Amino acid sequence: MSLAAILIAILSFVLGALLALLTIPVLVWLERRVASLIQDRLGPNRTNVFGFRFGGVVQSFADVVKLLLKEEYYPSHIKTGKWLFMLAPVITFAVALLAFMAIPFADTLHIDGEALRVQALPIDYGVLWYLAIGAIGVLGVIFGGWLSHNKYALLGSARAGSMVISYELPLGLSILAFIITYNTVDFNAMVQWQSGTFFAFLPAWGILVQPIASIILIVSLFAETNRNPFTVAEGESEIVAGFMTEHTAMKFAMYFMGEYIAMNTASAVIITVIFGGYQIPWVSTEMMLQNFSVFAMVLMISVPVIVGLLIKWMRKNNTVRPTVSTDSGRNFETKVLTIALLSMTALIEVILLYLAFFADSSLANSITVMLFQIVVFVVKLMMFNIFFILIRWTVPRFRYDQVQHLGWYYLLPLSLLNLFITALVVVGIT
Amino acid sequence: MLEISIFSILALFMIGGSIAMISNRQTVFSAFGFLVAMIGLAGIFALLNSQFLAVAQIMVSVGAVVVLSMLTILTVNANGKNMPHEPNKNKWIIFTSILVAPFTILLYKALATLPDHFSTMETINSKVIGKELFSEWVLPFEILSILLLSAMVSAIVIARKSKNKERGRS
Amino acid sequence: MKQKITVIPRYGSSFKDKLYLPAIYDGVKVTFKHLFDNVSDINAVDTLEYPEEQPTDITDRYRGLHRLTQRSDDSIACVACFMCATACPSNCIFIEATEREDGHDEKMPKSFFIDTLECVFCGYCVEACPCDAIRMDTGIFSLTGNSREDFVLNKEQLLANKGAFGEENSCARD
Structure with a gap:
């Protein structure tokens, strides 16, 4: 292990932890802001630190402080297994965090003949790791729901369990189709496969190579993460808060954060498997390295353009209407951020x-x-997170039996058929 | 040294989980004990450098078996109260474990005499296992799949309502 | 008699409807348009920046905070008849009557409390009042305080509230 190897390992680990943990407040804020902007409202935009609002993202940190300082309340009717009741949210949270760690943020770095993976966990069986670890997460939900000794919690956890059983199958089968297509179980190799082209001009992204499997993957990941339209485990309109009805303060926050990390992980898996991961279309890592000066020139032209557009947007939108008496330091913030940018x-x-x-x-x-690829990865990740949020505020909830019907009657046969066709085509080609 | 200490921690987890699983009256804690034992087993696989087995162990035993058993517990409401009364359970457990102790020693001796190429083997990933499974072990593999198929068919037969009964009810 | 019957066609049976995805695409198009429009010009969002911007569209029929009206000579219009307290569904009006010495009527309230934390702002007290002595035309929609006691308004506070829509004094007593 050279110094560079250790440095890259530390960097990718810190990056993985940051991308998983620091995106939680951003995602919570993003969810509220995007929801309100879709509904023609403003959303949280007031909380600030020394006048810096960053669009209101400080609100999430205030919420975290609130949840941390809240009274820890234990339902007195829970006689046995209080420790497991408290451990259950931690299981969900930790597992969601672990599942994210197998995602590559950039291509493998070659330094002095050493191949260094830019991955929090440098493993070459990332898909299996995601499938295996992702399946444990629901156990925290089930244990928490059962030990709450509450009808709603019991119903919620039973629903979560049956959801996982019915949607793990199409998810696994669609990912199997991708494994057959890419001929690997390594996320990084999957991304490298997608850097090519097919039909001479289309980027060989999974969504174009395997459209049916891609749609099944996206739908089952929505179901796996318990997001709308598949919020059956915590349907507010039916079973209060589902499995977390009895969980308060930080225990609730653990479930909540675990959910957002799971969403983040699902986005990361989607972009890694079907949207080319950290790569921009048509351009592979080798191309960038071989024509580095061209790449640097393009970057030198495009970065000021993007920053200029950003500053223009900020100058226009970080303001208040003339009818409002005070702008609460928005002008000052705009100035400082402009200079910084x-x-x-x-x-x-x-x-x-x-x-x-x-x-x-x-x-x-x-x-x-590598840094450029990390930036591309983060941008794509955030775009897909916004897509998740957009779907949540567009599509109404499915009823529980409809969800099961969709999973068993449509997605499972479809994914089996797709797997069959994929295997035939791959065997035919090779 | 590090390997042995990790191994002993994992083994402790496994033993503790197994004991918790058979001795607990609350089914949830039994399931949790099973979960801990299975994760310990996966850890031991990982310690032996066979990543695929470790991940598959988690995927199958935890992702499928524990979740399904928890779902069964939830569905049939298998509380400690609803469980059959077993007055001398602990005595039975101790008695049986003493009874199987000689066999365990025998098993240990048999395993210890095995050539220690397991520890020196390279990384066992999915490719190695797949090639091995579909070349040398293909017949046992297929026989096993027939066994699974027959189990599935019999489960469906048991679960299916008999036609006579349904007619009689309506 | 011939009845007009409109038959609404049932959707959801065609293949396109069963696919769900075209419908989801249409929905996402609508929501994304809203999101994009509002992100590109945040000040076009038609909301009130509330504490800085105050609402301007409060009509004269709006039931705001209560007030007690006065006669033309600035004496209280209330005659302590307890009609409002009787009509109140949430029992939040507490009146103590006393003898009146300013020559108008026989009685007047010695104390008049409204517990606005109990009040449901139904307006029954205004309907019940025979003297037009209690009104809810102040246009005040927010009441703040640091303790529960701050929200129990006494006679002086109620008299100090002014009508926001022109009518100052009681129309039934002069």
């Missing part, structure tokens, strides 16, 4: 200029490409 852009430009024309270090080049 501009200086960051200048720094990036200088570094890119140096790397493209003056330095000739393959290590620096590959690290630049």
Whole structure:
């Protein structure tokens, strides 16, 4: 293990933890903001630290503080197994966190002949890891629901359990179709496979190569993460809060955060398996490394454009209407953020200029490409999270029997058929 | 040294989980004990460098078996109260474990004499297992799948309502 | 008699409807349009930035906070007849009567409390009052306080509330 290897390992671990944990408040805020903007409202936009609101994302941190300081309340009717009642949310949370760790954030880094995976857990069987660990998460839900000694919680956990059983099958079968297509169980190799093209011009993304399996994968992941339209385990209109009816304060927050991490993980799996992961279409890592100066030039042109658009958008929208008496420091915030963004852009430009024309270090080049891929990954991840939220505020809930019907009668036969056809085609080609 | 300490922790987990599973009256804690034992087993597989077995162990035993058994517990409301009364359960457990102790020693001796190529084997991933399974072990594999199929068919036969009964009821 | 019967066609039987996905696509198109419009111009969102912006569309029929009206000579219009307290469904009006010495009527309230935490703002007290002495035309829609006691309004506070829609004094007593 060289120094670079250790550094990359630490970096990818920290990145994995950050992407999983720091996105929770962002996602909670995003959910509320996107929901309100869809419904022509504003949503939380007031909470600030020294006048910095960042669009209101500070609100989520205030909520976390509230949940931490809330009174820990234990239902007195729970006589036996209080420890398991308390442990159950932790199981869900920890498992959701673990499942995220197998996602690659950038392509494998080659330093001095050493292949370093930019993955929190450097494993080459990521798909199996996700399927295995993802299945444990529901146990926390079931244990928590059963030990609540509450009818709603019992119903919620029973529903969660049967949901997992019915949707794990189409999920597994659709992922199996992808495994057959890509001929690997490694997430990173899957992404590398998708960097090519097929039919000469289309990017070889999973959604174009395997449309049916992609749709089944997306639907079953929605069901797995208990998001709308499949909120059967905690249907507010039927069974109060479902399995977490008796859980309060931080125990509730654990379930809540676990749900958001699961959503984040589902987005990450979707983009890794069917949307080309950390790659932009048509461009593979080798292409970027070989034509590094061209890549740096394109980046040098596009970064100021993107930042300029961002600043323009911020100047227009980080304001209040003229009828409002005070802007609560929005002008000041805009100014400071503009300066910060501009200086960051200048720094990036200088570094890119140096790397493209003056330095000739393959290590620096590959690290630049890695950072670029991480940025692409994060952007794609956030886009898919917004898609999850958009679907939640578009589609009404399914009834419980409809969900089961959809899973067993349509998705399972369809995924079996798709698997069969895929196997035939793959065997026919090879 | 590190390997042995990790192994002993995992073994402790497994033994504790197994004991909890058979001795607890509350079915939920039995299921939890089973979960702990299975995760310990997966950990031991991982310690032996066979990642695929470890992950498959979690996928099958935890993801399917424990979840299904928990679902059964939820559906039939298998509380401690609804369980059959077993007055001398602990005595029976101790008695049986003493009874099987010689066999355990025998098993240990048999395993200890095995060539220790297991520990020196390289990483066992899915490719290795798949090739092995479908070349050398294909006949036992197919026989096992017939066994599973027959189990499934018999489960369906048991679960199906008999036509006579239904007519009699209506 | 010939009845007009409109037959609504049942949707959901065609293949396109059963696929769900085209319908979801249409729905997402609508929601995404709203999201995109509002993100690109946040100030076009038609909401009130409440504490800074106050509502301007409160009509004169709005049942706001209560007030007690006065006669033209600034004496209280209430004659302590207890009609409002009787009509009140949530029993939040507490009146104590006393003898009146300003020459108008026989009685007046010595104390007049309204517990606004109990009040459901139904307006029955206004309907019941024979003297037009209690009104809810102040246009005040928010009442704040630091303790429960702050929300129990006494006679002086109620008299201090002014009508927001032109009519100042009691129309039944002068």
